[in-house]
Amino acid sequence: MKTLAELAEIREKMKGKVxxxxxxxxxxxxxxGMGTCGIAAGARPVLAxxxxxxxxxxxxxxxxxxxxxxxxxxxxxxxxxxxxxxKEKVTYVKMTAEKAQRVVxxxxxxxxxxxxFTIGANVAK
Amino acid sequence: xxxxxxxxxxxxxxxxxxxxxxxxxxLMEDAEGWLTFExxxxxxxxxxxxxxxxxxxxxxxxxxRRVGLGLPFLRLAAEQTGGSLEIRSTPRGEGEDxxxxxxxxxxxxxxxxAPLGDMISTLCVLLQGQPQINWxxxxxxxxxxxxxxxEELRAVLGEDISLDETxxxxxxxxxxxxxxxxxx
Ligand SMILES: Nc1ncnc2c1ncn2[C@@H]1O[C@H](COP(=O)(O)OP(=O)(O)O)[C@@H](O)[C@H]1O
Ligand SMILES: [Mg+2]
Numbered sequence: 001m002k003t004l005a006e007l008a009e010i011r012e013k014m015k016g017k018v019x020x021x022x023x024x025x026x027x028x029x030x031x032x033g034m035g036t037c038g039i040a041a042g043a044r045p046v047l048a049x050x051x052x053x054x055x056x057x058x059x060x061x062x063x064x065x066x067x068x069x070x071x072x073x074x075x076x077x078x079x080x081x082x083x084x085x086x087k088e089k090v091t092y093v094k095m096t097a098e099k100a101q102r103v104v105x106x107x108x109x110x111x112x113x114x115x116x117f118t119i120g121a122n123v124a125k
Numbered sequence: 126x127x128x129x130x131x132x133x134x135x136x137x138x139x140x141x142x143x144x145x146x147x148x149x150x151x152l153m154e155d156a157e158g159w160l161t162f163e164x165x166x167x168x169x170x171x172x173x174x175x176x177x178x179x180x181x182x183x184x185x186x187x188x189x190r191r192v193g194l195g196l197p198f199l200r201l202a203a204e205q206t207g208g209s210l211e212i213r214s215t216p217r218g219e220g221e222d223x224x225x226x227x228x229x230x231x232x233x234x235x236x237x238x239a240p241l242g243d244m245i246s247t248l249c250v251l252l253q254g255q256p257q258i259n260w261x262x263x264x265x266x267x268x269x270x271x272x273x274x275x276e277e278l279r280a281v282l283g284e285d286i287s288l289d290e291t292x293x294x295x296x297x298x299x300x301x302x303x304x305x306x307x308x309x
Pocket of ligand 2: 196
């Protein structure tokens with residue numbers, strides 16, 4: 001059984017790690033739209049995948065995953081924005097958990113925007 | 126929405142946006158197949174006029190931008206099963222207690238009832254997004270109860286470790302998973 005004692009162990013293990021983090025505004029922010037349209041379109045598994053991948057790739061010291069309300073482009077939901085310090089914001093649209101994994105691997109980790117998933121590549125021309 | 130747990134996620138986000146510091150989500154299932162859920166918050170509340178209009182799809186307080194869909198969706202989902210939606214609210218400034226209670230009743234045996242779905246993922250998203258809120262979750266069924274109290278977890282974690290740490294969220298997921306598996 002999961003016990004609160006186990007949670008206390010996690011606390012002890014995490015203490016050092018959390019203290020090491022620099023919250024100096026230099027972190028990359030991944031923002032997921034969790035308004036009604038986003039949720040209906042599948043934002044919940046997208047968020048879960050992003051959190052999971054960031055943790056798996058041990059990027060937590062420099063990357064945060066946060067939620068926001070409606071971004072205002074409902075037809076493109078689920079929407080994910082990536083804001084890296086000193087760079088232009090990248091907006092990913094019609095996201096899925098699988099696409100989210102690729103964004104973490106290729107963009108966040110690899111430094112290369114996944115152009116095919118961006119809003120620019122998805123608007124009707 | 127394909128799952129009621131997604132409606133619950135959406136409605137709980139209203140409470141977050143209303144600056145609630147405590148949000149209680151209660152699910153009650155009876156042996157006849159009725160599910161009642163209640164989301165109660167201590168946020169800024171709404172006046173009577175607003176309450177009257179919020180489940181109308183053509184109303185939102187941010188009128189010029191777009192139409193609020195969350196509460197109308199929920200009303201539709203509940204009523205099409207023969208259930209109901211009720212909103213009670215006291216705005217900030219009118220006495221001591223302010224906040225909102227949204228209560229929805231569903232006949233889960235009705236052909237148009239969506240399944241409850243993945244409540245664990247809904248709770249993990251809420252805790253990850255708003256780790257500072259005092260979430261209380263109680264799901265009672267004829268087979269037993271599932272419960273999560275953010276304050277209790279925070280008492281163990283102390284001030285340094287936030288509830289949104291992935292390792293903590295993963296623990297919460299397993300903790301709920303285990304409780305649900307004892308109900309099956
Ligand atoms: N818990 C709450 N506390 C205060 N106001 C609320 C609450 N829930 C809903 N509201 C009000 O009702 C409006 C409509 O809600 P909703 O139908 O979910 O649409 P949306 O959240 O997209 O505006 C909200 O914009 C808000 O003004
Ligand atoms: Mg809403």
